[in-house]
Amino acid sequence: MKIHNKLFLILFSFSFILITGLVLVMQWSIGQGMVDYVNAKEVKALQPLASQLAREYQKTSSWKNFEGENHRFFHLIRKQLKESQFLPSRTPDQINKASQRPGFMPKPRGEHRPPMDPSFAGELRLPPGHEAHYALLDNNKQVIAGLYKADLTYRNISIYDADTVVGFIAVSKRKGLIDGYELDFLEQQTTYLWLIALAALLFTLLITFLLARHLVGPVKQIAQGMHHLSQGDYQYKLELDRHDELGQLSEDYNTLALTLARNEEARKRWLANTSHELRTPITILMGELEAMLLGVRPLTVKNISSANDEALHLKRLIDDLHMLNSAELGGMHFNMQPLLMDELFRSVEQKYVVIFNQHNIEFVIKIHSHKITLLADKTRLMQLFDNILMNAVHYAQCSAIQLTVQMTQRLNQDYVEIKITDNGVGVDDQHLSHLFEYLYRVDDARNRQQGGSGLGLSLCQHIVQSHQGEITAINSPLGGLGIIISLPVET
Incomplete structure (x- = not known):
């Protein structure tokens, strides 16, 4: 279903x-409420009879005039209720006739009436359960006149002589309605x-x-x-104009589809670039070797050295691919230890000052916050700076490189922000977000002879992310490219 x-x-x-x-x-509630209403209405209708019976009691200060007088008692009941729907179903004559049968006696004062012989039940014609029974009780709730069944529930109307209760009119509760509005x-x-x-x-x-x-x-x-996604169709989008969880789910689906589409595009580009990067040095190497085998090129040390350079380039590419793959699989190990930034940048300055002097590049380090401690791997950070700075040397054709260090704070966490900028050849805005992708090259000018394998900045991103930091590329205020690295500070 x-x-x-x-x-x-x-x-x-x-x-x-x-x-x-x-x-x-x-x-049920309305029916029960209506029955309760009828019972209360019947009690209210008999209230005047209580006053009349009180006056009868005052004549002798007793109930002896009503002892066994069922006919008289029911006559008063009928008279009081003749304008209502509460009349008893039997006439006083029937009740009086039943009371004259042998064995029927009103209960003597102060004594309990013996149980009624069941053989008289047919002639007495006891009212059905939905009809009321009436009885006159003394102040001890002993029956004086009327019908009183112990298995029924009664409501008692008090009869007062002055402020003293001298008796009760007992009215059984009705269990249902048989007529009336x-x-x-x-x-x-x-x-x-x-x-x-x-x-x-x-x-x-x-x-x-x-x-x-x-x-x-x-x-x-x-x-x-999801069916489209499972078939590899990442362009299918959901358009649900909802503001609930399903709307959020549709937005997450669209984000997932976009991410998968980008990943698929990056995978295809990765395969294409990798095959191209590997094919280029292999093609050159095979061409040079074939030329020497065929005698087109002489077998000299210079030609062998040229072929060796292509082999070394191929080796570097394979090594970088292996390192990047290790980083992806978590195989790139880090030895995290407390590290002073002043010590790190002194090492950087000592390592690259000679190289920059050879290329006539001015290298300036500006540290605005000293005594900064990081939990970091110094070797990996030196590898990070090596990739960024050597990219500036090989690609940027710059004359000045500036390294600035300052403290920032985000979400109650202190960060050290390292900004490396140059005044060389910049990068267009559309390329900035792709610089850290595998084998991404901005243009053909940055070819394999001038640059490396195209994996350096991707490795830089892995190193920074492994230190719980962030790395981004911007246009440098000096006119070239700027790299911003944010690393959390040891607390």
């Missing part, structure tokens, strides 16, 4: 059960409730369908996009 159908069935089933349950509970009201409300429930279910059906489509639609698009 499709996820759209599953989600629709789950949501609709839950809504159906919830609405049906709510209707049943509300129906209350029953009509209850039936009407029940009908309305089920009509409302039906309308709610139809509305829920529509909302559930739309909601399921709203939620599952983007999932289908994302699934379709």
